Amino acid sequence: MPLHLEPGDGPPSFVDLLATAGYRAMAAGLRLGVFEALAAEGLSSAGLSSEGLAARLGTDPRGTALLAEALVAFGYLERSDDGYTNTASTRKWLSGGGYREVDQFWSTVLFESWDGLEESIRSGKPALDFYGWLSSRPETLGRFQGMLSGHADGIAPEVCGLVPVGARLLDLGGGHAKYAIRLCAEHPGLHATVIDLPEALAVGSGAVTDAGMCHRVALWPGDYDSLELGGDYDTVLLFNVVHGRTAAANRTLLDRVAAAVRPGGAVVLLEHDEHSEDRAADAFARVFSLNLFHGQGGQVYSGAEIEGWLVGAGFAEVATHPLRTSPGQSLIVARKVV
Ligand SMILES: C[S@@+](CC[C@H](N)C(=O)[O-])C[C@H]1O[C@@H](n2cnc3c(N)ncnc32)[C@H](O)[C@@H]1O
Structure with a gap:
């Protein structure tokens, strides 16, 4: 189940801290190929251990285990005795379907281009030239046009x-x-x-x-x-x-x-x-x-x-x-x- 966050009586920013960290962890999962690896033939039901996942991705086993646990906490993966599997909504939107392109695009925008946000707001002028920024990132430009198309x-x-x-x-x-x-x-x-x-x-x-x-x-x-x-x-x-x-x-x-x-x-x-x-x-x-x-x-x-x-x-x-x-x-x- 995806994690639904409500502020309750706590600081409202804590919900946003969690949501931001969860989105960043999901982006790491996308970029490293976690969801696709788990969706690979024969693995979607059997699951894969964190060591198996790390071997498949060529990543560090401890870092991969910690990322997998974070993705479980945010509802992207499930853990059982057989190992990790994609949740139903991950299968629908991220390992299958086209939404991963949207998340690849927005996570790049938010985590790479929002650095100078305060400068834009202070000066009233864009701190970024979006189309110049895009043209220096052909993959992101392709995703942008692909999403619009x-x-x-x-x-x-x-x-x-x-x-x-x-x-x-x-x-x-x-x-x-x-x-x-x-x-x-x-x-x-x-x-x-x-x-x-x-x-x-x-x-x-x-x-x-x-x-x-x-x-x-x-x-x-x-x-x-x-x-x-x-x-x-x-x-x-x-x-x-x-x-x-x-x-x-x-x-x-x-x-x-x-x-x-x-x-x-x-x-x-x-x-x-x-x-x-x-x-x-x-x-x-x-x-x-x-x-x-x-x-x-x-x-x-x-x-x-x-x-x-x-x-x-x-x-x-x-x-x-x-x-x-x-x-x-x-x-x-x-x-x-x-
Ligand atoms: C948000 S996209 C919209 C694309 C399309 N009209 C649609 O609605 O799906 C804006 C488009 O304007 C183009 N664009 C931005 N600045 C431009 C300029 N100065 N001259 C020509 N095209 C420009 C971008 O490359 C991009 O394809």
């Missing part, structure tokens, strides 16, 4: 049904290209252009080729703040982009977007909701927002603030659609004033 696979059917399209679409920061590919597949007359940084477009390039969409989806590597965007688009997508930037940078970018959209055309934003009814989802949104501030100078912005930027850039008819397939996220659609 996997999320897009899940929500694209709903999202694409809400996007107004014509003949030409521009996706700014569209990296993995999944939305452009799906929209082109659904609308035979549509041609799309995806702009993103070169490393991110390498992921999109594979997806476009696999989908047989090279003639319909063009990939432009570059900086969407300075690249010539072209004009007369029916639709511009800005999915998960504005939360990674300052308000001033967003106003400037939306002015550029407005100049690129034809009158009556649409800009469509995908963003996290500022607040959520669910306490855990709300806490995640707050931590996510802090992470955006620290790494990119951004944050999760309120719908009212985003609407103000859109109206200021010359858009109207702003409509917000909360997503059924991604609770806590909404699609914001606005039309350029004719």
